[in-house]
Amino acid sequence: MCSIDVTPRVWERLLAVRQGLACACCGRWSAGERAALALYGPLARRDLGPVTVAQIGQSLDGRVATVTGDARDVSGPDGLAHLHRIRALVDGVVIGVRTALHDTPRLTVRLCPGQNPARIVIDPQGRLPDDAPVLTDDGARRIVVQAVEKPRPAGVTVIRLRPRDGQLDPAEILVALHAEGFTSLLVEGGSITIARFLEAGLLTRLQVAIAPLLIGGGPQGLTLPSPTARLAEAIRPDMRVFSLGSDVVFDCGLTPEAMSATEPLHLQSERLSRA
Numbered sequence: 001m002c003s004i005d006v007t008p009r010v011w012e013r014l015l016a017v018r019q020g021l022a023c024a025c026c027g028r029w030s031a032g033e034r035a036a037l038a039l040y041g042p043l044a045r046r047d048l049g050p051v052t053v054a055q056i057g058q059s060l061d062g063r064v065a066t067v068t069g070d071a072r073d074v075s076g077p078d079g080l081a082h083l084h085r086i087r088a089l090v091d092g093v094v095i096g097v098r099t100a101l102h103d104t105p106r107l108t109v110r111l112c113p114g115q116n117p118a119r120i121v122i123d124p125q126g127r128l129p130d131d132a133p134v135l136t137d138d139g140a141r142r143i144v145v146q147a148v149e150k151p152r153p154a155g156v157t158v159i160r161l162r163p164r165d166g167q168l169d170p171a172e173i174l175v176a177l178h179a180e181g182f183t184s185l186l187v188e189g190g191s192i193t194i195a196r197f198l199e200a201g202l203l204t205r206l207q208v209a210i211a212p213l214l215i216g217g218g219p220q221g222l223t224l225p226s227p228t229a230r231l232a233e234a235i236r237p238d239m240r241v242f243s244l245g246s247d248v249v250f251d252c253g254l255t256p257e258a259m260s261a262t263e264p265l266h267l268q269s270e271r272l273s274r275a
Contacts, residue, residue, distance in 0.1 A: 003243040004039055005032025017044040018089055039242050042261035043089040053205040054187040054194045055086055058221040059213050066218045076246025079209045081111045088114025090184040096193035097123040106133050116140040124168050126150035145173055170200045191222055199224045206252040
């Protein structure tokens with residue numbers, strides 16, 4: 001297991017790679033810096049085609065909240081910083097309407113330098129109120145994917161898709177978002193939304209951040225709509241493990257291209273600036 005060290009020059013390099021620019025960083029990288037580049041590099045690159053990553057933070061016993069729904073401090077401080085770094089590196093963050101209503105997230109970047117990503121809510125029945133924090137006009141794009149005909153505030157993009165059994169098809173959602181110009185997406189929650197994208201085979205990567213606490217009950221991190229009956233049929237991704245400090249993250253590659261994207265950024269040539 002590698003311990004990451006996200007120094008200012010590492011983060012500068014990652015933001016430069018995200019923008020397709022050469023970075024002025026020079027000198028040798030420490031082991032922790034190399035680990036940080038290896039963890040975040042595949043999310044920063046834009047020369048590998050569309051990337052869809054899901055991130056879930058949970059306890060040692062696989063819970064994402066208590067029995068009362070308290071989920072604010074499941075991840076430790078370094079786990080939260082990790083989530084904000086991912087937000088800063090992707091084009092857009094996707095959540096389901098249940099998460100938008102229950103957690104009232106802002107989905108902004110606050111714990112590291114970087115721009116706020118677009119905020120995308122999957123809301124088949126139009127339940128999201130117009131004054132939800134996720135729709136706040138702060139300069140970032142705001143998108144609602146819905147099945148019903150419901151007007152939204154000025155500046156909010158509405159994508160209408162046909163529902164199937166009351167749900168929107170994750171594959172159709174992804175096609176629509178790619179058509180809007182998004183090539184790097186974070187599916188942040190909730191666990192049902194992540195599970196639907198995972199089961200549909202639409203995730204490039206899955207990151208599971210585990211905090212050292214035992215909750216004992218409450219919602220589980222991932223429950224697939226059609227769970228595996230035999231272990232021989234279980235999903236067995238390529239995996240790397242990193243220590244964030246307060247939390248440990250399992251970085252899982254779910255496609256053949258995912259692991260090829262893990263080439264250390266500090267070994268790449270200046271071609272990134274011309275890609």
